[in-house]
Amino acid sequence: MKELKNLISNKHKIVITTHVNPDGDAIGSSLALYNYLINMGHEVNVIVPNDFPDFLKWMHNVDEILNFSNSKEESADLISEASIIFCLDFNNLERINSLGDLISDSSAKKVLIDHHLEPDEFYDFKIHDINVSATAELVYDFLFYIDPKLIDKKIAEALYTGILTDTGSFKFSITPKVHTVIASLLDKGVDTNYINKKIYDSNSFDKLKLLGYALSEKLELTSNGNVAYIALSRQELLDHNFKKGDTEGLVNYALSIENVNMAVLIIETKERIKFSFRSSGKFSVNQFARKYFNGGGHKNAAGGSLEDKLSVALKKFLENISNYSKELNY
Ligand code: 5GP
Numbered sequence: 458m459k460e461l462k463n464l465i466s467n468k469h470k471i472v473i474t475t476h477v478n479p480d481g482d483a484i485g486s487s488l489a490l491y492n493y494l495i496n497m498g499h500e501v502n503v504i505v506p507n508d509f510p511d512f513l514k515w516m517h518n519v520d521e522i523l524n525f526s527n528s529k530e531e532s533a534d535l536i537s538e539a540s541i542i543f544c545l546d547f548n549n550l551e552r553i554n555s556l557g558d559l560i561s562d563s564s565a566k567k568v569l570i571d572h573h574l575e576p577d578e579f580y581d582f583k584i585h586d587i588n589v590s591a592t593a594e595l596v597y598d599f600l601f602y603i604d605p606k607l608i609d610k611k612i613a614e615a616l617y618t619g620i621l622t623d624t625g626s627f628k629f630s631i632t633p634k635v636h637t638v639i640a641s642l643l644d645k646g647v648d649t650n651y652i653n654k655k656i657y658d659s660n661s662f663d664k665l666k667l668l669g670y671a672l673s674e675k676l677e678l679t680s681n682g683n684v685a686y687i688a689l690s691r692q693e694l695l696d697h698n699f700k701k702g703d704t705e706g707l708v709n710y711a712l713s714i715e716n717v718n719m720a721v722l723i724i725e726t727k728e729r730i731k732f733s734f735r736s737s738g739k740f741s742v743n744q745f746a747r748k749y750f751n752g753g754g755h756k757n758a759a760g761g762s763l764e765d766k767l768s769v770a771l772k773k774f775l776e777n778i779s780n781y782s783k784e785l786n787y
Pocket residue numbers: 476546552573732733734751752753754755758759760761762
């Protein structure tokens with residue numbers, strides 16, 4: 458942090474990027490850092506690999522974010538001109554698809570700020586800790602280290618959002634320090650009622666109908682009731698006017714069932730089958746996702762994907778998970 462603080466004491470062209478399908482921590486961390494660096498006088502751009510849910514589109518300067526999937530040339534120019542690139546909330550460049558190649562080719566200093574397991578070594582600086590609640594907590598630590606007075610209300614709101622969403626509303630990865638950080642953010646004037654309404658009480662009618670359909674028609678148990686899963690086809694999503702973010706939180710309903718220690722949401726997207734894995738307790742979905750589904754993440758929350766048909770992907774999941782029925786019974 459000391460070296461990095463020295464580096465950014467001079468003005469730079471900076472790019473901030475984050476993972477594909479950005480979530481609250483990805484966008485919150487990126488905008489907090491963006492707003493802070495802008496206030497310091499840097500020339501900064503946030504580039505995300507693809508679009509993100511509407512329930513995050515209220516944060517300060519969210520309209521400044523560049524979506525790589527529909528502005529490839531502009532993004533490539535900004536990356537080639539940048540002298541520092543921040544990589545937030547992901548642990549390897551493959552997680553950001555072809556944007557990762559541009560970053561890999563760039564001669565800019567790369568800064569990883571992340572809390573996922575086993576990061577690849579593509580960075581010049583790293584602020585990494587798997588024991589924090591969210592990348593936003595690490596961004597907070599860094600900004601606090603540079604100068605806590607420069608953390609204003611808008612920056613605090615973005616950091617609060619990252620921690621709020623990645624902890625499932627302060628349920629997971631909670632340490633005494635998380636609450637200390639949150640207390641200091643609230644001291645900056647964060648309106649928690651407003652943010653919670655924006656994030657959790659702004660559901661569309663279609664999203665709730667899809668939730669109802671998934672729970673009543675698609676929720677299944679396996680592995681002696683220790684595993685719950687939901688698989689949704691592209692057609693089922695289209696039938697419910699699916700929009701990005703509409704399946705967010707769905708997997709947690711499956712995990713909330715008594716005796717269920719692992720839950721999975723399997724979604725057929727246009728390009729591939731996407732898996733969202735969750736567990737409670739000792740079973741590592743990070744390892745499971747890495748081993749069978751080209752993925753990873755955290756011990757209790759991970760993701761992965763397959764380029765296959767939904768039926769094949771589901772079969773592969775059921776076959777693989779059947780080998781773990783002993784480990785999943787606790
Ligand atoms: P989600 O299920 O909410 O998409 O992701 C859960 C966690 O796993 C997040 O921390 C996310 O960054 C990570 N994750 C999701 N999909 C992938 C993937 O395909 N590869 C890797 N390495 N991590 C993923």
